[in-house]
Amino acid sequence: MVCSHILGFPRMGAQRELKSALETYWKSASEPDDTNPDLEKLVEMGKQLRAAHWALQKKAGQDWVTVGDFAYYDHVLNHIQLLGCEPARFGFKKDTPELERYFAMARGSLTVESGQAMSMTKWFDTNYHYIVPEFFPETCFALSSERLFDEVKEAKALGYPVKAVLLGPVSFLYLGREKADGFDRLSLLPKLLPVYRQILSRLHAEGVEWIQIDEPVLGLDIEDKWLAAFRDVYQELSREPVKLLLTTYFSSLAGHIDTVCSLPVAGLHVDAIRGAEDLKEIATKWPADRILSVGVIDGRNIWKADLDKALAVLRSPGLAGRQNLWVAPSCSLLHVPFSLDAETKMDLRLKQCLAFAVEKLEEIHALKDALVKGDAAVADALESSRRTVELRKGDWVHNAQVAKRVNALGEGIDRRKSPFDVRQALQRKRFRLPAFPTTTIGSFPQTQKIRSARAAFKRGAMSEADYRQSMQDEIAYCIEQQEKLGLDVFVHGEPERNDMVEYFSEFLEGMAMTVNGWVQSYGSRCVKPPVIYGDVSRPKAMTVEWTKFAQSLTDKPVKAMLTGPITILQWSFVRDDEKRSVVADQIALAIRDEVADLEKAGIGIIQIDEPGLREGLPLRRRNWREYLDWACRAFRIASSGVEDDTQIHTHMCYAEFNDIMPDIASLDADVITLEASRGDMTLLKGFKDFSYPNEIGPGVYDIHSPRVPSVAEMVGLLKQAARVIPADRLWVNPDCGLKTRQWKETYEALDNMVKSARLMRETV
Numbered sequence: 089m090v091c092s093h094i095l096g097f098p099r100m101g102a103q104r105e106l107k108s109a110l111e112t113y114w115k116s117a118s119e120p121d122d123t124n125p126d127l128e129k130l131v132e133m134g135k136q137l138r139a140a141h142w143a144l145q146k147k148a149g150q151d152w153v154t155v156g157d158f159a160y161y162d163h164v165l166n167h168i169q170l171l172g173c174e175p176a177r178f179g180f181k182k183d184t185p186e187l188e189r190y191f192a193m194a195r196g197s198l199t200v201e202s203g204q205a206m207s208m209t210k211w212f213d214t215n216y217h218y219i220v221p222e223f224f225p226e227t228c229f230a231l232s233s234e235r236l237f238d239e240v241k242e243a244k245a246l247g248y249p250v251k252a253v254l255l256g257p258v259s260f261l262y263l264g265r266e267k268a269d270g271f272d273r274l275s276l277l278p279k280l281l282p283v284y285r286q287i288l289s290r291l292h293a294e295g296v297e298w299i300q301i302d303e304p305v306l307g308l309d310i311e312d313k314w315l316a317a318f319r320d321v322y323q324e325l326s327r328e329p330v331k332l333l334l335t336t337y338f339s340s341l342a343g344h345i346d347t348v349c350s351l352p353v354a355g356l357h358v359d360a361i362r363g364a365e366d367l368k369e370i371a372t373k374w375p376a377d378r379i380l381s382v383g384v385i386d387g388r389n390i391w392k393a394d395l396d397k398a399l400a401v402l403r404s405p406g407l408a409g410r411q412n413l414w415v416a417p418s419c420s421l422l423h424v425p426f427s428l429d430a431e432t433k434m435d436l437r438l439k440q441c442l443a444f445a446v447e448k449l450e451e452i453h454a455l456k457d458a459l460v461k462g463d464a465a466v467a468d469a470l471e472s473s474r475r476t477v478e479l480r481k482g483d484w485v486h487n488a489q490v491a492k493r494v495n496a497l498g499e500g501i502d503r504r505k506s507p508f509d510v511r512q513a514l515q516r517k518r519f520r521l522p523a524f525p526t527t528t529i530g531s532f533p534q535t536q537k538i539r540s541a542r543a544a545f546k547r548g549a550m551s552e553a554d555y556r557q558s559m560q561d562e563i564a565y566c567i568e569q570q571e572k573l574g575l576d577v578f579v580h581g582e583p584e585r586n587d588m589v590e591y592f593s594e595f596l597e598g599m600a601m602t603v604n605g606w607v608q609s610y611g612s613r614c615v616k617p618p619v620i621y622g623d624v625s626r627p628k629a630m631t632v633e634w635t636k637f638a639q640s641l642t643d644k645p646v647k648a649m650l651t652g653p654i655t656i657l658q659w660s661f662v663r664d665d666e667k668r669s670v671v672a673d674q675i676a677l678a679i680r681d682e683v684a685d686l687e688k689a690g691i692g693i694i695q696i697d698e699p700g701l702r703e704g705l706p707l708r709r710r711n712w713r714e715y716l717d718w719a720c721r722a723f724r725i726a727s728s729g730v731e732d733d734t735q736i737h738t739h740m741c742y743a744e745f746n747d748i749m750p751d752i753a754s755l756d757a758d759v760i761t762l763e764a765s766r767g768d769m770t771l772l773k774g775f776k777d778f779s780y781p782n783e784i785g786p787g788v789y790d791i792h793s794p795r796v797p798s799v800a801e802m803v804g805l806l807k808q809a810a811r812v813i814p815a816d817r818l819w820v821n822p823d824c825g826l827k828t829r830q831w832k833e834t835y836e837a838l839d840n841m842v843k844s845a846r847l848m849r850e851t852v
């Protein structure tokens with residue numbers, strides 16, 4: 089029988105109701121009061137959202153509703169409680185309520201000294217962050233939460249057939265971290281498995297037939313011991329009387345297909361978008377009498393599907409006529425916005441081309457109906473899909489001039505005129521900076537006043553002239569502060585920018601913003617990525633006026649701020665009808681033109697931020713080379729069109745570069761600034777081992793906290809840095825931009841930073 093289902097749904101609600109409920113609760117929870125009515129409201133909101141999301145699944149003809157994908161903060165954190173491995177360092181008392189412990193782990197607890205929030209990291213290559221489980225040799229597991237079973241009961245009470253979802257035991261261990269030396273978290277498996285069995289058995293007792301067990305690590309380059317663990321684990325779990333749908337996503341299963349197909353599970357889900365290349369092999373190797381769930385609707389992007397193409401996949405040899413085929417999105421819909429309904433301001437052509445979570449449910453529905461009842465039964469959906477395919481061929485998407493320019497990109501387009509040492513000498517002559525030059529990463533505090541002015545202008549409540557005046561006032565203030573501090577290279581402070589990608593997307597042709605396209609990033613935090621729908625070009629200068637104005641106020645060099653092509657690409661929803669490398673080239677050319685205009689306006693130092701470069705690395709190492717080649721080239725296209733004495737900076741955050749050092753060096757930026765203070769400069773080792781040739785500014789203070797670091801502390805870090813990097817190539821700067829900070833702490837910290845640089849100068 090052909091069925092359809094989804095792997096998970098966005099949690100926040102159509103209007104981010106969960107965000108509001110969470111933030112209201114957190115605010116009131118921090119005030120001393122025994123009864124917290126906002127907790128009840130939060131719990132009630134959770135219940136309402138689950139019910140609403142199940143109703144949507146049901147309405148769209150899904151054969152089950154998916155239960156267990158909801159989380160107040162993060163689904164991995166749900167599992168930490170379900171499996172009873174909350175870190176002992178929080179010292180929770182027996183009677184501390186579950187949700188209180190939950191938020192203490194997520195956000196930190198003030199009641200104990202060791203109550204720092206658990207760390208978060210990116211969920212595979214998405215922009216979603218999960219809470220990292222902490223493991224010790226003595227970690228024990230025990231079924232410790234009723235939440236999942238309660239939610240199953242909730243769905244059953246509403247009359248829905250339920251498929252429960254769990255993160256599988258191998259992935260759960262793999263995604264955690266060892267917090268003690270000399271032990272391997274995989275060794276915890278024998279202690280963990282009995283709890284999983286218990287959970288399966290409980291779900292069975294609740295009347296759940298199917299359990300979706302997510303093992304996304306099967307799509308990574310995992311070591312053999314992890315791969316081998318799968319056999320034993322699933323042998324063991326198969327002894328429970330439930331049906332397991334082993335679920336993989338985000339990647340090809342290459343190299344692991346034989347293992348996967350040998351596991352004794354009743355069903356398998358594969359990502360037919362990212363793992364399209366595997367389908368043929370899986371169709372032959374996966375037994376025909378078992379369920380195969382094929383993820384043909386892209387859960388990572390927002391484009392309306394080409395239903396003919398999806399049907400062709402579902403009807404390809406090996407899949408056609410399968411008795412046990414399920415139609416699904418490639419992965420959880422957590423990574424796309426809720427629904428298009430709220431997009432009232434969007435260009436209608438673009439809107440016709442998009443499908444958010446709710447619309448994707450309908451696409452799945454249509455595919456199932458086409459397979460079951462024939463294409464005629466879904467003629468309207470097919471017709472609309474075909475219209476969209478045609479629409480996207482139009483000239484509102486394609487710009488012949490842009491295509492021509494990209495095609496004509498020649499060999500030397502990504503090279504500076506002269507090698508670094510020649511440029512360095514010319515730049516030294518031009519700027520005459522002291523040793524250990526001081527600078528910042530770009531943004532200064534975004535005060536309420538700045539935000540209100542921007543919002544008022546956007547609403548139409550402030551005239552263009554008034555807006556310009558208020559931004560110029562902010563820039564002038566920023567320059568004045570930098571003069572007082574005695575910094576060497578200034579910035580304008582970025583008051584006019586809401587976000588470093590959104591700002592540029594508003595200028596660039598081929599990019600658009602949504603009004604409500606929010607996607608969960610972590611906890612209650614959501615991001616609204618721009619949409620790259622067409623060939624990208626730059627109709628007019630984007631930053632020149634502000635930078636020029638700032639430069640007119642001072643004799644010190646003002647460093648211009650741009651966002652790099654890969655970061656713009658990485659933090660947007662990107663069109664799926666063009667290669668990413670081509671889109672990167674298009675954005676690179678737009679930035680290159682901006683760089684040229686800045687240079688023409690007399691700006692001598694230009695920073696191109698690329699915090700997204702490292703995070704764009706593909707999940708599988710075999711795909712790294714290709715990505716790094718085009719990504720680094722795009723950066724160079726953007727940055728290399730300048731004279732030798734124009735200084736190019738780049739900036740990257742929280743990055744581990746050891747494994748891609750040659751590529752970082754290949755960017756050939758004159759100066760690279762990095763987030764380094766929290767790692768005690770250990771990051772620099774890679775630069776030293778590689779003999780990184782250009783100048784480096786390792787961040788000397790953490791901008792994530794309001795704490796003002798002392799001069800001694802920063803001198804300490806600088807001395808450490810000077811031990812690995814020749815002093816005449818070191819810059820002094822904070823870890824990242826200062827926009828989330830207050831002015832008071834910013835001023836004090838920068839003051840200490842400038843003093844540290846002066847002390848360092850005396851040592852050389």
Ligand code: GLN
Binds near residue numbers: 588824825827
């Ligand atoms: N120039 C940006 C800023 O200072 C850089 C932000 C970032 O690296 N994430 O805000």
Ligand code: ZN
Binds near residue numbers: 529739741
């Ligand atoms: Zn940064």
